[in-house]
Amino acid sequence: MTLAAQHILIVGGGFSGMSAAIELRKLGAEVDLVEIDPGWRNYGAGISLGGATLRAFRQLGILDAFLEHGAAHDGVSLRLPNGAQVAELPTPRIAGPDVPGGGAIMRPVLGRLLADATRAAGTTVRLGCTFTSIEQDAEGVELSFTDGQRRRYDLVIGADGLYSKLRETLFPDAPKPRYTGQACWRAVVPRPPEIRNATMWIGPQVKPGVNPVSKTEMYLFLLEPRPVNEHVDPATFVDQLRGLLADFPAPELQAIRAGLGPTSQVVFRPLEALLMPRPWSKGRIVLIGDTVHATTPHLASGACIGIEDALVLAEEVGRHDRVEAALSAFEARRWERCRMVVENSARLGEIEIDGGDKEEHTGIMRNSLMALAQPI
Template identity: 65%
Template sequence: MNSAVEKILVIGGGFSGMSAAIELRKRGIEVDLVEIDPEWRSYGAGISLGGATLRAFRTLGILEEFLEKGAGADGAHVHLPNGALLATLPTPRIAGPDVPGGGAIMRPVLAAILAEATRAAGVNVTLGATFETMTPAGSGVEVKLTNGQQDTYDLVIGADGLFSKVRETVMPDAPRPSYTGQAVWRAVLDRPAGLDSTMIYVGPKVKVGINPVSKTEVYVFVTEDRPQKRRLDESEYLDTFVGLLAPFTADEVVRVRAEVSNTSQVIYRPLEELLVPLPWHQGRIVLIGDAVHATTPHLASGACIGIEDAIVLAEELEKAETVHAALAAFEARRWERCRMVVKNSLRLGEIEIEDGDKQEHAGIMRDSMIALAQPI
């Protein structure tokens, strides 16, 4: 193990941050993780996951628990609004012949799985705080937390998401998140009998998906064009969501629309993207996940590339002779893959907004899936 890295601070207890903490502890590094939310919550409904994400889960050691508490599936079926089948998208079994090619899970459930694994790994977790100051100190970084704690670390990992305070502090000139012109709605319902894979229904300006997230639940996602980013009052959520489903006459969508109610956990989010140019580190502070590459959900790979960041960073820290060499190698391995996911997802959204070339859309999906199947 690289003796120059003995103690690391992870700022942010989301999927990327927890994954980094788990992988670093496997390598004998002391890890402190600080999370600003005192309850360590994860907001949102379901999250769709591709085979590359399940491969990363296997590396983390949480795959079996995901398969028990989430839902694995092979293939995704694309339909017209009336239910006519357009295509079945293959989902290769990237994580192994015994593991489905994709799946989904409730975000809070996945967060709880990772939180349990983080604590079991021996990570020192501090909730309800973040950093107040970070100052270079010799061959480390002196960090003062908002709760008054202070310590010096060999490396600080900023994994604090799309609106990263770490990014704003160490990279004040970095790009800001950009609205893409689309928004996504999500809701959770009882799982209909016989629904065992992802169903997608493509309308002129709205796309509906139905995806199992557990043995008893599905989540429904609706992507719509919204030229202007604006906040909606939660009192509008239910009626707006049901209205977006109205033009779809496919049996499954009609059934879903009839079952949506005040208990369906309807969630609305404008879609934003971010790609920060290299380098992703300043001195001994490095950014991972949404803090440097936030993507729309069109390739179901946002969580994937953030978790992969964590795995690759730990690998490079283990084998490099210096921290600088490890960070350079990490960035070299991650840049093209993350750039591809962000930009291809953005282009898929643009094609949907423009009602553009369906062959281009299909080609981007195919090429992206091939690229994601490659080793990291």
């Protein structure tokens, strides 16, 4: 096989960067991955995943590990604040007839599964390291690193996230992350037997939900409108989350509220988004994942489209003998799908903030899930 690039560097060890390393190693490329965090940590509580993500896991070779350590199920239940169910969104089994249409897992657990697979694939991983300078010519890219090394590559992949140093270096005029006017609260809580799949309660402006992450645990998420992105004292997290749940008499939510206390681990995150216009590449350097299309969690697809970027990029590197052609084909395949996820997620957030049309909200979710079921 003739590859567009044989010596490849990945900057950033998040989900999309690790996925790119795994797939490119399958092609026989020599892959280095540098990650600035010496502990290679993934922060947060749970992460919801759709069928398209599980399909990607199957290709990556981590689906069985996910099913062992996470939770998989069919359908998304939509309920009123009092608990009455108003809709059940279907989640097609696009990963295969034997795999449920969605699921969830703890973020640190998924990070560990991908890190193990990245190393097992033969990737050279350098932790606590990033680039200090980058120069390219027609034949390659030369970088200096914080560990004192200087190396040359055929292709550099930027997967260093929402606040990407590589994006800022390559495209200094690119859009900056934008605060969306919503924040998300998360906590891991015990899973009662009656919670079998992802479930959301649709309030006028606040939307809580739960999703199983294992046989015994689920994670609570709650979207809240916040006009200003200001500091919130962590000492107030539990009390604020309890207050937000007070308006939802559904028994499941009240049981969660009663169980929140001083030892509860609550995560608070203002929601930011980014959609960088094309091009996503310059010469032999290409950006993927949150670096170019960070989205809010409304469609549970931010990780999905970043991981899919990695799969498609590897396919195009293996399909072409020139880097320019591979990157052009990659962008052409990815733009519309990623744009749809970012913009539809943003619209869902606007509807929630404004207390808008719930039928439009449900329709966008249904149509988006159907679009995500299509091949990549």
